[in-house]
Amino acid sequence: MSGKKRQPSLAQLRAFDAVAEHLHFRDAAAAIGMSQPALSGAVSALEEALGVTLLERTTRKVLLSPAGERLAVRTKAVLAEVGALLEEAEAVRAPFTGALRLGVIPTVAPYLLPTVLRLVHDRYPDLDLQVHEEQTASLLDGLTTGRLDLLLLAVPLGVPGVAELPLFDEDFVLVTPLDHRLGGREGIDRSVLRELNLLLLDEGHCLRDQALDICREAGRADVPATTTAAGLSTLVQLVAGGLGVTLLPRTAVRVETSRSSQLLTGSFADPAPTRRVALAMRTGAARSAEYEELAAALREAMADLPVRTVCE
Numbered sequence: 001m002s003g004k005k006r007q008p009s010l011a012q013l014r015a016f017d018a019v020a021e022h023l024h025f026r027d028a029a030a031a032i033g034m035s036q037p038a039l040s041g042a043v044s045a046l047e048e049a050l051g052v053t054l055l056e057r058t059t060r061k062v063l064l065s066p067a068g069e070r071l072a073v074r075t076k077a078v079l080a081e082v083g084a085l086l087e088e089a090e091a092v093r094a095p096f097t098g099a100l101r102l103g104v105i106p107t108v109a110p111y112l113l114p115t116v117l118r119l120v121h122d123r124y125p126d127l128d129l130q131v132h133e134e135q136t137a138s139l140l141d142g143l144t145t146g147r148l149d150l151l152l153l154a155v156p157l158g159v160p161g162v163a164e165l166p167l168f169d170e171d172f173v174l175v176t177p178l179d180h181r182l183g184g185r186e187g188i189d190r191s192v193l194r195e196l197n198l199l200l201l202d203e204g205h206c207l208r209d210q211a212l213d214i215c216r217e218a219g220r221a222d223v224p225a226t227t228t229a230a231g232l233s234t235l236v237q238l239v240a241g242g243l244g245v246t247l248l249p250r251t252a253v254r255v256e257t258s259r260s261s262q263l264l265t266g267s268f269a270d271p272a273p274t275r276r277v278a279l280a281m282r283t284g285a286a287r288s289a290e291y292e293e294l295a296a297a298l299r300e301a302m303a304d305l306p307v308r309t310v311c312e
Contacts, residue, residue: 006049010082013075015042016054020072023062080146087149088286095290096124103132103139103148107207107232108277111251112152112302119301124294136206143282150291151280154206163288165279165295168307171272172214172247173265175239175257182245183264190268193218197244199235202228207275211247214273232256239263249275250306276310 018028019039029039047054054068064072090098104113113131120129132139132148140159142148155164176183182192193215200223201208208228215223227243229235233256235246240262248256248265257263279298281291299309 008046008049009042010079012042012046012049013079015039016046016068017072017075017079019043019055019062020064020068020075023064025062076145083146084286094126095287097126097128099128099130099149101130101132101142101147101149103134103142103151103153105136105139105153105206106133107201107205107249107252108152108154109133110232111249111255112277112305115301115305116152116298119297123297135204137204140280143280149281149285149287150294153277153280154210154275155278155280156276157280161283162280163283163285165281165292166310167277167279167295167298168302168305168309169274169276170250170305170307171268171274172211173250173253173267174245175236175248175253176245176264176266177239177242178262178264179242180245180264182266185266187269188266190214190218190273194220198223199238199244199246200225200228201232201235202230207232207249210275214247217273233259236260236263247273253306277307 014032015028015034015038018032018034019025022028022031025036025040029036032039034042043055050071052067052071053065054071056063056065056068102116109131117129120127132142134142136153136157139148139151139153140157140162143151143162144159155166157164174182174188182188182196198211198215200211212223227238229238232248232252236248236256237260238244239246240260253265257265279291279295281288285291299311302309
């Protein structure tokens with residue numbers, strides 16, 4: 001092509017980004033609310049503006065060309081920066097207004113969301129809080145790609161570009177069937193974890209990894225995964241049925257153990273195994289001052305929970 005190239009538009013970049021993600025014109029068009037002909041035209045116009053072929057079109061599928069592979073990464077970064085620009089403008093205009101997309105892990109959501117929602121309703125009525133419950137890996141991907149704004153989850157994460165705002169520490173308790181020798185005991189030595197039939201959550205849950213870490217610290221090499229569960233409610237019912245014991249974070253105990261009369265909880269001797277729960281945001285996020293204020297408000301609101309708030 002000769003002459004000065006035209007500047008690509010945001011609509012063209014969004015269209016190409018959607019096609020690069022879905023590798024399917026119909027799915028990409030549906031994802032961004034654009035008609036398929038308009039989407040195809042936008043991508044073609046972008047190719048013309050850039051002077052490169054981005055896609056290899058066949059009758060059956062869409063593939064990224066080598067240039068498309070490279071420019072897809074840059075396109076996503078440009079769109080993320082535009083999103084950050086709009087977010088910053090909104091934050092400057094009026095803090096605690098507009099949408100806030102909060103990601104929460106399943107082993108936190110049922111126990112802490114009532115406190116979070118009540119706080120937002122009472123103190124930040126103009127904030128449009130949107131909640132997404134997902135496992136840690138999916139949440140972190142959502143945060144780094146800009147799909148989510150803020151996370152509520154267990155830390156440390158150790159992820160570059162993600163800043164943590166600690167909220168509280170909480171102990172783990174041992175949940176057993178009624179007839180278990182450790183049922184209801186206090187001051188349990190964590191060394192007992194070396195021999196107990198410990199039930200765990202499925203792969204992908206950070207609480208599973210934390211339980212395994214606690215077992216390793218107690219001197220146990222591995223925990224055979226003979227029975228696992230997708231959520232804490234099922235895990236606790238398996239314990240009630242006599243299949244083994246499990247570890248629950250203290251914030252989950254009241255909700256989960258109230259569903260069965262066949263359970264007892266025991267507490268560990270100090271120092272008890274613990275987990276830390278925090279908010280996580282992108283380092284340098286446009287709304288970081290708001291998130292820090294929200295974290296402080298949450299620490300205050302969570303003072304009534306069975307946790308130890310972390311002072312910042």
